[in-house]
Amino acid sequence: MSSPQRFVPTSAAQVEWARDQKHEWLVRDGLTGEGDLAMVRVTMESGQSHEFHSHPAMEEILYVLSGRCIQSVAEEKQELSAGDTVHIPMGVPHATHNPFAEPLVFLAILTPAVFDGKETVDGAS
Numbered sequence: 001m002s003s004p005q006r007f008v009p010t011s012a013a014q015v016e017w018a019r020d021q022k023h024e025w026l027v028r029d030g031l032t033g034e035g036d037l038a039m040v041r042v043t044m045e046s047g048q049s050h051e052f053h054s055h056p057a058m059e060e061i062l063y064v065l066s067g068r069c070i071q072s073v074a075e076e077k078q079e080l081s082a083g084d085t086v087h088i089p090m091g092v093p094h095a096t097h098n099p100f101a102e103p104l105v106f107l108a109i110l111t112p113a114v115f116d117g118k119e120t121v122d123g124a125s
Contacts, residue, residue, distance in 0.1 A: 004033025013041070021048055028113060038113035044069070044096065044104040052095040058110045060088040062096070067104035070097045 005012060013024035014031055025031060027039035044050075044067075052072070062071065068081045072095040073088055080086060088094045098104040 005031060008032065019048065019050065021045070021050075036112040038110045040108050040110075041065070042104075042106055042108060044098045044106075046098055046101050046103065049097040050095055052093045054091050054093045055088075055110065056091045058112060059090045060094075061109045062086045062088070063107045063109070065105040065107060067098065067102045067106075068100045069104045069106070070099060071095075072097075 008026050008031065010024070012031070013026050014028065016023045016025065022043040024041040024043075025038070026041060027035075027037055029035070029038075062080075062085065064080050064082050064084045066082050068079060071078055071080050071086050072093075073086060074092050074094070078086075096104075096106075
């Protein structure tokens with residue numbers, strides 16, 4: 001592993017494509033060193049979604065940078081726009097949908113950064 005970065009310019013983000021959406025990892029093991037935080041910038045085009053899933057070992061904060069979405073957390077649903085934040089406790093099912101014309105860009109901050117296959121989607125491991 002190379003030395004951990006303290007400053008992470010966009011050009012150094014670790015880019016992954018998941019669900020046809022661009023995920024730019026800005027904080028994670030292997031980039032900023034080992035730690036309890038992870039942060040990813042997600043671009044979700046019109047009509048795209050992150051279907052209901054949960055993180056049994058992580059809590060999550062979503063912060064909308066631009067665009068709008070319909071955010072579901074358990075039984076609650078609300079429209080979010082730029083500057084809005086939502087907190088998702090560990091293990092709580094949640095989903096993000098972009099039914100709007102403009103792209104949605106948001107940050108997802110996760111802690112502790114435990115990516116060991118424990119994420120569930122639609123209630124299944």
